Amino acid sequence: xxxxxxxxxxxxxxxxxxxxxxxxxxxxxxxxxxxxxxxxxxxxxxxxxxxxxxxxxxxxxxxxxxxxxxxxxxxxxxxxxxxxxxxxxxxxxxxxxxxxxxxxxxxxxxxxxxxxxxxxxxxxxxxxxxxxxxxxxxxxxxxxxxxxxxxxxxxxxxxxxxxxxxxxxxxxxxxxxxxxxxxxxxxxxxxxxxxxxxxxxxxxxxxxxxxxxxxxxxxxxxxxxxxxxxxxxxxxxxxxxxxxxxxxxxxxxxxxxxxxxxx
Amino acid sequence: xxxxxxxxxxxxxxxxxxxxxxxxxxxxxxxxxxxxxxxxxxxxxxxxxxxxxxxxxxxxxx
Numbered sequence: 001x002x003x004x005x006x007x008x009x010x011x012x013x014x015x016x017x018x019x020x021x022x023x024x025x026x027x028x029x030x031x032x033x034x035x036x037x038x039x040x041x042x043x044x045x046x047x048x049x050x051x052x053x054x055x056x057x058x059x060x061x062x063x064x065x066x067x068x069x070x071x072x073x074x075x076x077x078x079x080x081x082x083x084x085x086x087x088x089x090x091x092x093x094x095x096x097x098x099x100x101x102x103x104x105x106x107x108x109x110x111x112x113x114x115x116x117x118x119x120x121x122x123x124x125x126x127x128x129x130x131x132x133x134x135x136x137x138x139x140x141x142x143x144x145x146x147x148x149x150x151x152x153x154x155x156x157x158x159x160x161x162x163x164x165x166x167x168x169x170x171x172x173x174x175x176x177x178x179x180x181x182x183x184x185x186x187x188x189x190x191x192x193x194x195x196x197x198x199x200x201x202x203x204x205x206x207x208x209x210x211x212x213x214x215x216x217x218x219x220x221x222x223x224x225x226x227x228x229x230x231x232x233x234x235x236x237x238x239x240x241x242x243x244x245x246x247x248x249x250x251x252x253x254x255x256x257x258x259x260x261x262x263x
Numbered sequence: 264x265x266x267x268x269x270x271x272x273x274x275x276x277x278x279x280x281x282x283x284x285x286x287x288x289x290x291x292x293x294x295x296x297x298x299x300x301x302x303x304x305x306x307x308x309x310x311x312x313x314x315x316x317x318x319x320x321x322x323x324x325x
Contacts, residue, residue, distance in 0.1 A: 011286070070277045090285035104288060115286075126276060190283070193275055200273075207279075242276050248284030 004045035005052065006095040009076045010086035010246070011105070011112050012040050017083040026072045027051070036102045037109050042080060043101060051094050060092070077246045085120050087112060088246045115251060123244035125210045125220060127180060128193070131169040132202030132236040133162055166205075168234040173206040176227055176239070183220050184210035188249040202238060209249035217244060 007026055014035065025031040029044040049055060059065045073091050080086040095101045105112070181187045192204040212220045224241050 008288075066278075067274050070274065070281050073281055074272070074277055088281075088285045090287050091281035093288050108288070124280075126279075190279060193279070199275075209284075242272060245280060248280035251284065251286045 005048050006043045006097060006101050007046045007051060008041050008043045008089050008093050008095065008101060009073060010042045010080055010088045012080060012084045012086040013116055014040055015084040019079050023079050025076045026069050031076050034098055034101055036105045039105055039109060039112055041101050041105060042076065056092060081246050086246050087116055087251055088248050119247045119250060121214050122211050122247055123214050123217060124247045124249055125212055125244060126242035127208050127224060128204055128240045129173045129206040130200060130202035130238040131165065131205050133165055165234060165236065169205050169237055172234060172237060177206065177208060179223060180210055183223055184212050186211040186250055211247055211250045
């Protein structure tokens with residue numbers, strides 16, 4: 001009976017260490033390793049009723065399902081990251097059977113090897129800058145406007161200081177990006193996140209990913225931490241650091257722009 | 264206002280990477296489900312979910 005499809009998380013080189021025995025992947029299925037042509041595909045056998053094209057599409061509309069699946073996928077990638085440098089595949093990469101996975105490896109092996117060489121020992125750090133203009137500039141005049149003229153004056157001042165703040169935020173983000181990209185091997189500027197999606201306070205003015213050798217991560221993080229002082233003169237600015245991630249944003253072959261993130 | 268935060272990974276950061284990053288494999292043997300239009304579907308799901316629960320108070324553009 002071959003009802004199980006193959007959900008592939010990542011491709012990597014053979015590694016010695018064992019994965020955590022408790023590790024479960026998507027659909028609660030432990031991941032296993034499929035070795036072919038000197039490469040390893042990390043996959044789970046998943047039920048066709050959930051992962052065939054139609055049911056998968058339907059599931060992806062279900063935020064709870066998407067969230068659980070994304071976290072399970074990430075759990076496997078995280079576990080792999082502790083023992084090797086995995087080349088993560090996009091969420092929802094499913095094959096009919098092992099033979100489909102092998103054929104895919106054969107078709108892509110040269111590219112996989114080049115990319116794995118390039119990314120070996122590297123991790124990705126995410127850095128976002130937010131400006132919470134609402135906090136920095138009160139929406140309403142602090143004192144009641146005494147006249148129409150006074151009201152307009154206050155309004156103009158708010159607008160002006162708002163513009164100034166956006167400019168300061170831009171300048172800050174640019175400076176930060178220059179400093180960080182100087183310490184990174186590569187970077188991607190992703191589209192800023194919509195605050196309606198992230199639920200984060202303020203507006204996301206920069207959403208960047210940096211490729212950093214694992215051994216230099218500490219310095220990189222310190223550099224981000226060190227920006228505290230620089231942004232003191234612009235209230236409402238916030239810097240968020242996420243990572244270390246597997247190098248998701250850098251899996252494109254060199255020269256590609258690395259996915260949909262507009263530059 | 265000057266804190267560098269390191270919280271539990273937010274879903275949106277996760278999806279930024281899992282749906283927009285990673286190696287895209289297309290070919291006859293895949294089910295062709297790892298493609299760009301999924302990002303749109305998923306973001307629609309996110310938007311509708313967010314709107315249901317939390318009407319964002321920061322709609323106003325700068």
